[in-house]
Amino acid sequence: MILAILEAQNKALPEASLETATAARDVAQKTNDTLGVLLIGKDVRALAPTLKGIQIVLVAEDQQFNGYVPEAFAKIAAEAIMKKSPKIVLAPGTDWGNDVLARVAARLNLGFASNCTEFFIEHGALKRVTRSNWGGSLLEDLELLSNPQLLTLQPHAVPAKPCEGAAPTIEDLSVPLHDKDFRVRVKAMIPSEKKGISLTDAKVVIGGGRGLGSAEAFTMLEELASLLNNAAVGATRVATNNNWRPHSDQIGQTGAQIAPDLYIACGISGAIQHMVGCKSAKKILAINKDAEAPIFQRADYGVVGDLHQVVPALIAELKQVKGA
Amino acid sequence: MKVLVCVKRVPDTGGGFKLTADGMRVDTTNLDFAISPHEECAVEEAIRIVEKHGGNATALTLGPVAAQEQLREAIAKGVNSAVRLEAEDYESWDPAATAQAIAEAVKPMGFDLLLFGNESADTCNYQVGLRVAHLLDLPCVTGIKALEIQDSRAIAKREVKDGWEVYEVALPAVFTVKEGINNPRHPSLRGIMSAKKVPIEQKKLTKQPAQLARKALKKPHEGRQLEILGQGPEAVPKIVAKLRELGAI
Numbered sequence: 364m365i366l367a368i369l370e371a372q373n374k375a376l377p378e379a380s381l382e383t384a385t386a387a388r389d390v391a392q393k394t395n396d397t398l399g400v401l402l403i404g405k406d407v408r409a410l411a412p413t414l415k416g417i418q419i420v421l422v423a424e425d426q427q428f429n430g431y432v433p434e435a436f437a438k439i440a441a442e443a444i445m446k447k448s449p450k451i452v453l454a455p456g457t458d459w460g461n462d463v464l465a466r467v468a469a470r471l472n473l474g475f476a477s478n479c480t481e482f483f484i485e486h487g488a489l490k491r492v493t494r495s496n497w498g499g500s501l502l503e504d505l506e507l508l509s510n511p512q513l514l515t516l517q518p519h520a521v522p523a524k525p526c527e528g529a530a531p532t533i534e535d536l537s538v539p540l541h542d543k544d545f546r547v548r549v550k551a552m553i554p555s556e557k558k559g560i561s562l563t564d565a566k567v568v569i570g571g572g573r574g575l576g577s578a579e580a581f582t583m584l585e586e587l588a589s590l591l592n593n594a595a596v597g598a599t600r601v602a603t604n605n606n607w608r609p610h611s612d613q614i615g616q617t618g619a620q621i622a623p624d625l626y627i628a629c630g631i632s633g634a635i636q637h638m639v640g641c642k643s644a645k646k647i648l649a650i651n652k653d654a655e656a657p658i659f660q661r662a663d664y665g666v667v668g669d670l671h672q673v674v675p676a677l678i679a680e681l682k683q684v685k686g687a
Numbered sequence: 688m689k690v691l692v693c694v695k696r697v698p699d700t701g702g703g704f705k706l707t708a709d710g711m712r713v714d715t716t717n718l719d720f721a722i723s724p725h726e727e728c729a730v731e732e733a734i735r736i737v738e739k740h741g742g743n744a745t746a747l748t749l750g751p752v753a754a755q756e757q758l759r760e761a762i763a764k765g766v767n768s769a770v771r772l773e774a775e776d777y778e779s780w781d782p783a784a785t786a787q788a789i790a791e792a793v794k795p796m797g798f799d800l801l802l803f804g805n806e807s808a809d810t811c812n813y814q815v816g817l818r819v820a821h822l823l824d825l826p827c828v829t830g831i832k833a834l835e836i837q838d839s840r841a842i843a844k845r846e847v848k849d850g851w852e853v854y855e856v857a858l859p860a861v862f863t864v865k866e867g868i869n870n871p872r873h874p875s876l877r878g879i880m881s882a883k884k885v886p887i888e889q890k891k892l893t894k895q896p897a898q899l900a901r902k903a904l905k906k907p908h909e910g911r912q913l914e915i916l917g918q919g920p921e922a923v924p925k926i927v928a929k930l931r932e933l934g935a936i
Contacts, residue, residue: 372848430852433828458847461806462829465814469821474783474898477806477813491902496810501704501713503810504902546856547826553844553851561848567935591935603867610832610867611846616808617724617866625933635703646933647911648926657703663911664929668919676920680927681936 364419365391366449366511368401368440370459371410379455381523383516386482387453388416388524393484396450401443401536403436404428408533416528421447421536430549431459435540437466442538444471449511451489456515464513475513476505480520498616498639519622519643562614565595568623570614570641571607572599574630574651574670578607583674584629590681597621599637615640629670633658650674688742688836691798692733693789693815694726694761695807696754696777710903712778713809722757725804729864731871732834733802734765740836743767747793749785750777755887763874763882773891781897782810786818788892794823800841801861805830820861827861828854832868 367387369380376384384400391398399419402410405428411420423439440463444452452467454460456478468475480502481493489507495517496503507514562568569584569591581596588594598608600615614621615637622643629650631637638661641647649662652669659665666673698718705714722730733744746761748754749772758769772788774780780788793801801823803816813829820827833844833851841860845852846867874882916925930936 377848434826458830458845461813462817465817465829466821468783468814469786469818472783474781475812475814476899478811493905496904497700497704497808498811499907500700501706502905502907504905506900506902507898508900509898547828547854549852550842550855551853553853555850563848591930594935604870606870613867625930625935635700642907642909648916648929659913661909661911662913664926665913665915666917666919666922666926667915668917668922672920673922673926676923677926680923681930684927684936 364397364399364447364449365394366399366401366443366447366452368403368452368454368460368463370455370457371402371404371407374406374409376410378523379457379460379518382518382521383453383455383460384414384417384526385524386516386521390451390453390482390484390489394450394487394489399447399449400531401440403439411533412530413526414531415526417526417531420531420533422533423536423538425540427540427545430552432545432548433462433466434547435544436463437470438540438544439536439538440467441470443536444511446536451512451514454515456517460515464515468513473511473513474507474509476507477515478517479514480517498636499642500616500635500639518620557611560593560595562595562597562612562619562621565593565621565623567591567594567625567627568597568614568621568641568644569594569627569629570597570599570631571602571629572631572637573601575602575607580671581607583678587674587678587681590678590685599631599634628658628662629674631658632656633661688736688740688800689796689798690733690736690742690744690800690802691747691793691796692726692729692744692761692766692802693747694722694730694757695804695809696720696748696750696757697723697807697809704906706904706906710905711901712904720753720756722760723804723808724866725806725864727871728866728868729802729804730761730764730766731869732864735869736800736834736836737767738765745770745796745798747772747789749774749780749788751775758887759882759885760874762885763878764872765878768885768888770888770890773889774894779897780894781899782812782814783818783898784895786815786822787895789815790819790822791892792890793819799858800836801825801859803861803863805863805865816861816863823861825859825861826856827863828856829863830865831862832865834862834864834868
């Protein structure tokens, strides 16, 4: 069996889980194995029938799971692995997936390769993976010597395909849990204060870097965003370290990894640690006054010019176009 | 409050990467080294907690003799003592072996709070802190961006897509920290001078066999072709046309 452990959010499977299901299906086809999915959470059973084309869906539903319960989830995942003896276990390379699999790896004393981008299968076995190093600035070819092989999938590495095919067999997985399994649990949720579209959901992201020069200059990027469809504003590490924007707006290795249709980089030199955060954008438009800035080697469209002139002119033009 | 903070020595790569001829490592000739960014914030958090609640903070690294530079940096900022687990070949220690050695070294030291970075800048394995927590049978919350100590409990916040998860765990506990939890201080000149005199404890531990084996490092393919739309504000009509073409307006 190839086992995919999928995260559910708000009674749905987020993109990273659908990508993981897609990658797991591809691996299972190549290794000629049964494909299983494990769902853990409070209201996850309803999702099981939607996973068409997957042979077995293991459901560990428990009304006690108010949010993420790390140790209980890891115990259940480890139990599913003991019971089904999969060759390969795959989860999304998100905070959730990496947390669950690292805990499983520790419990079962297995190796764990996080944030894989490619899988090399020979004679029905996974010989090697390619995974992200330096947040994706470099790739590492790696052999996993322990069995089963525990992996997470780098978000955006594999495009999600719809679940098609026969309805899955649904199995309940009941694992006895004790107080200790709940010693780490979410005590409360604080909703985000941020309004508007999130960086990871936006179709257009406008990023501001060192060239912005101040917190105030971001107002102009906000205005530009308000004139575009589904747009949000992000920032580089320089901008968040200078407190021009909150850290949660940071795009890059130590911030958000985004994949919009268009990324507009304003006053951003193109440091590698920033570019790994936006490399999954379909198109990148760079506005920078320095024609030699590295960003121009990593962009699809370039405007050489001072953003403090280009952006206001662009705003004025868009207002006119929209007004017409 | 006895606080441990674990740090990793990583090259400060700046603009780009050069690989060694065998393709197995980043060529660090002419590069400076630093504490991995999330861990720099873990160091800051350890110092702030000791400043507020008293006690002492210890920095630990598994690395070569040269990694004492990162331990001294932590001391210069305000950490009280440091331990180096000797590993000239630290790049070939996989996360499980690293965690095993750290757990063995810190077990007798009785820390109340153990801080790690969420993932190191170089190998991004996301697991050493959790593995240490498991080996010591301690609760662990990963990727936290806020931490508060209240008597014998810790309250930590983890940023998720639509807000913040609030965790409360009993100490001793392990946390892995993300950048954004604080703004790390720079060491003072006096701190740098006095850090030179602090003795660093050295320990040698056995390395368990690796479960992960690197075969090669490589650069990702970057398949973008640049089209210059123009210079300055005169490029605006072309930008607007592009925005329309891409469905942004």
